[in-house]
Amino acid sequence: MPIHPAIEVCGVTKRFGAVTALDDVSFSVEPGELFFLLGPSGCGKTTLLRILAGLETPDAGTIRFKGQDVAELPPHERGAPMVFQNYALWPHLNVRDNVAFGLVERKVPKTEIGSRVADALDRVGLKGYGTRLPGQLSGGQQQRVVLARALVLNPPVVLLDEPLSNLDAKLRVEMRAEIEELHTQSRITFIYVTHDQADALSLATRMAVMNAGQVSAIGTPLDLYLRPPNAFCADFLGEANIVEGAARWVEGGRWKVDTAVGVWTVTTPVEPGPAARCLVRPENLQPMAGPADGFNAFEATITGIRMNGPTVTVALESGGLALRATLLTQQGAALHKGQRGLWGVATANTVVLPQ
Amino acid sequence: MRRLRLTTWFPILAVVAFLGVFLMWPLAHVFTRACWDKTGFTLGYLRNLFTNPVQIEAVGMSFLIAACVTVTCTAIAMPLAWLFARRTFPGKVLWSGLLLVPMILPPFVSAVGMKILFSRAGALSTLMMNLGLANGPVDWLGRFPLAGIVLLESLHLFPILYLNLVAALGNIDPSLEEAALNLGASPVRVFRRVTLPLALPGLFAGMVLIFVWSFTELGTPLVFGLRRVLPVMIYDSVSEIGTNPAGYAQVAFVLIISALGFWISKRLIARDRSVATLGRLSVGRKEVPLTRAGTWLATGFLLAVLGLAVLPHLSVILLSISRRWFLTVLPQGWTLEFFGRALNSDLTREAVVNSLGLSLGATVLDLVLGFGIAWLCVRKRVIGGDWLDALSMLPLAVPGLVIAFGYMGCFSGAFPNTLLDPRFNPMILLAVSYSIRRLPYMVRAAHAGLEQVSTTYEEAAANLGASPLRVVWRVTLPLISANLLAGAILCFSFSMLEVSDSLILAQSERFYPITKAIYALIDSLENGVNIASALGVWAMLLLGAGLLWATALLGKRIGQMFRAG
The missing domain is CATH 1.10.3720.10 (MetI-like)
Incomplete structure (x- = not known):
């Protein structure tokens, strides 16, 4: 028997009237992955998740769970429980009945339901909360109940729709760790939709970056961060300085790009042409004592400094270009606005974006 | 898909x-029965409503009752709605609950109470004789049957119009009125130039409803013995339903009037919505407390309206516990046996x-x-x-x-x-x-x-x-x-x-x-x-x-x- 991917999405397209929410989206997810759909609001990621759950019907394309076409299955036969953004905990049922809901529908024997619900509540740290009503719980506790409600079914796939978006900053960090823990323990395939790159970069085994209804890039967080395949991806993940220029010639195995701040050397191959774009992450830009080998250096003026706590963000101007650099606070303490000096980035960290 | x-x-x-x-x-x-007979399609039976003198009288009387009831209801409901939508005063919540009380009995039952109060041997007639204001018993209802019917139906139906009006006034974005004040209109001018025009669709819709309901009310005129109104004529023609198509024509006419009214009120409400939801802001409305004098005036008005409205109900209650109430002002002898x-x-x-x-x-x-x-x-x-x-x-x-x-x-x-x-x-x-x-x-x-x-x-x-x-x-x-x-x-x-x-x-x-x-x-x-x-x-x-x-x-x-x- 061949081993199928947990989920295959092939050429899925969805229109709402004149708006194309999803345009020929394809990807596949391996069993046990914590796969992210990341993108700005309105990029179609939630629509895609709802299509996986059967709550929307695609206009074209196929969905396969473990090799089986599920496009025609109604929501209640999909077996892919979802963690809703607004929780959707039924206000007329207490915590235990909320969690037991899916088990009751699956006609699991009563005694087994009792023990599985207790176990699931225990796993999310809500032992003893079974008789509370959802309205009596805090946001974080409600979030845990929703997770328990999905995980108690022991499903092959769990769908999460912006699960942390209603929580405050501190709670987000806590819950992020708990979701990771629950994923590791259960080995269930998670599909996680978010617009928050921090969630995706810190949790994902792989992710699909989405833009305007299309998949812009697929890969591991590390790959996509270090070698983004396009400008959207570079800009959406982390912060990016994009320096445009013309790729001119190749000299001794080195590729040269002619930019507004001088001729830069890059280590990635680049086709000679007028429109080459170099990505420099702000944390890779640093002040330099003098020109050095293996660095692309240029003169720049500091136009502003912002303290972030552990780091400072320095706004630079050079040759009409605005650039940002992020330094450790200690490093940036001596800098001041209006200061002119030499700044540089290692050639290895100057990434040329594919055309 | x-x-x-x-x-x-x-x-x-x-x-x-x-x-x-x-x-x-x-x-x-x-x-079908109203417009078709053996000879095929005919408007003869419907035309008959406007040519036969008896039918003309009935149609005219029905319209008259409906028009009077609508006007009376509006006169009662307008000030009440304004009061409850825009002002606060002591006891407001209690009063707003009490205003629904007149709805709790079909007017035809309160007509029984009304009869006892105003008939030949009733309380008013006896009271006037006792006071020497009249020489013999006077049948007030017999003299003014229309007034009795209109009063009863109005007192029964005004809460419906009141509820519609309160909603219409409540739907008006407070900022629209504030903008008028801000641009220099006095409160009275604001009401005339902004509030009233915006509430008009709701008001008319409610009035149409009252008109239709009183136009088709059967019980009250029946108890009052008024035979020459459309609903009662229809009731009387049930016995010859198989043979006489006149009843069908009357029913068809009533239906046309009701459907027309319903359609008009629906159109008005649709317009009301499109106006009221225009640029709605989340500005809360602050209700102005009434002055002391205003409170007395409002309370007096409410007491008068509710007093009148529950008078027939009260006399029904009295009737139910009285042994004898004939040619006396108040009942003589009390008993609970009738409840049993x-x-x-x-x-x-x-x-x-x-x-x-x-x-x-x-x-x-x-x-x-x-x-x-x-x-x-x-x-x-x-x-x-x-x-x-x-x-x-x-x-x-x-x-x-x-x-x-x-x-x-x-x-x-x-x-x-x-x-x-x-x-x-x-x-x-x-x-x-x-x-x-x-x-x-x-x-x-x-x-x-x-x-x-x-x-x-x-x-x-x-x-x-x-x-x-x-x-x-x-x-x-x-x-x-x-x-x-x-x-x-x-x-x-x-x-x-x-x-x-x-x-x-x-x-x-x-x-x-x-x-x-x-x-x-x-x-x-x-x-x-x-x-x-x-x-x-x-x-x-x-x-x-x-x-x-x-x-x-x-x-x-x-x-x-x-x-x-």
Whole structure:
């Protein structure tokens, strides 16, 4: 028997009237992955998740769970429980009945339901909360109940729709760790939709970056961060300085790009042409004592400094270009606005974006 | 891609079939009989309404009553609505509850009380003789029957207009009025130039509703002995329904007037919505407290209106506990025996049992139909859902008189001597007619509930493995149970006191519901009127308790149930 991917999405397209929410989206997810759909609001990621759950019907394309076409299955036969953004905990049922809901529908024997619900509540740290009503719980506790409600079914796939978006900053960090823990323990395939790159970069085994209804890039967080395949991806993940220029010639195995701040050397191959774009992450830009080998250096003026706590963000101007650099606070303490000096980035960290 | 599932098309089919058979068919039948005879299509019978002197008188009288009632209701409801929508004063909550009290009895029962007060041997006549203001007994009702009918119906119907107006005033964005103040208009000018024009559609819609209801009111003129009004003429023509098409023409005419009124009010409300929702801001409205003098004035006005409104009810209560009330100002001798007799005599006991059973049946039917229709429209968004919704609201425009007459006409002919023949056994048709009449309330209640409940709750249930029917059972129904219960209470209470259908459809004593029993008792000898009053008091208590319960469940939204659109 061949081993199928947990989920295959092939050429899925969805229109709402004149708006194309999803345009020929394809990807596949391996069993046990914590796969992210990341993108700005309105990029179609939630629509895609709802299509996986059967709550929307695609206009074209196929969905396969473990090799089986599920496009025609109604929501209640999909077996892919979802963690809703607004929780959707039924206000007329207490915590235990909320969690037991899916088990009751699956006609699991009563005694087994009792023990599985207790176990699931225990796993999310809500032992003893079974008789509370959802309205009596805090946001974080409600979030845990929703997770328990999905995980108690022991499903092959769990769908999460912006699960942390209603929580405050501190709670987000806590819950992020708990979701990771629950994923590791259960080995269930998670599909996680978010617009928050921090969630995706810190949790994902792989992710699909989405833009305007299309998949812009697929890969591991590390790959996509270090070698983004396009400008959207570079800009959406982390912060990016994009320096445009013309790729001119190749000299001794080195590729040269002619930019507004001088001729830069890059280590990635680049086709000679007028429109080459170099990505420099702000944390890779640093002040330099003098020109050095293996660095692309240029003169720049500091136009502003912002303290972030552990780091400072320095706004630079050079040759009409605005650039940002992020330094450790200690490093940036001596800098001041209006200061002119030499700044540089290692050639290895100057990434040329594919055309 | 969406497939039409069994769970969708079966309810659609059931609802359409039910409304088709029990609403559209009788209406079509009425029109056919009114406009067709052996010679083919004819407008002769309808034309007769405007050429035959007796018919002209009846049509004219009906219009006169309706117009007077509408004007009177507006005069009462306008200041009240402004007071309650824009001002605060001591006891406001209590007063706003009390304002619904006049609705708790059909005016035809309070007409009994009215008769005792103003008839030849009644309290007023005796009082004036005792005071030496009159030489002999005066039959005030006989002299001014129109005034009595108009007063009774107005005092009964004004809360409906009041509720519509309060809603219309409440819908006006406060910032629109603030903008007018800000640009230099005095409060009085603001009311005239901004508030009133914006509230006009709601006002007119409510007025149209009052007009239609009083135009088709059967019970009050019947008790007052006014025969030459359209509803009573229709009632009298039921006996010759098979032979004389004149009755059909009258019913068709009433239906045309009602449908026209309903259509106009719907258009007005639609315009009202488009104006009121324009640029709505989240500015809260601050209500201005009344001055001391204003409070006295308002309280006086409320006391006068409510006092007048409950006077007939009070006299019904007095009647029910008095041994003798004849040519005296107040009753002589008190007794509670009539309350017992109201529940013990064969006629009344059967009537109470009949009414309970009929109302229960109607309520269950309405629960199923009302939820089904609202669910199909709000959740399934089926094609033609708007039509289904409009169809379910149609009974608002179709007076009970018309439905009952239509049932007598078509079911007696089509299913003679079966359970669907009202002459043989009217129980099924009575229950169905009650439910059809109250269906709009149930649809609205369910509609409001479904719109408040986020669809995510249902999606989550489907997502966790519940089939569509199970989703409805385990999630949708429990979440909107308060709305459904409130709708059911209203259906039940109003069914208990439905007048026109009961008077027309229940032809033999065995099948009399409460209202028809009361009507039969009024004219019977031996304390019949006291027993009728006692029965009326029981009914008042029931409807009052029902309204209170529904209000407690729905809170402020109770007003929506009685809105025009």
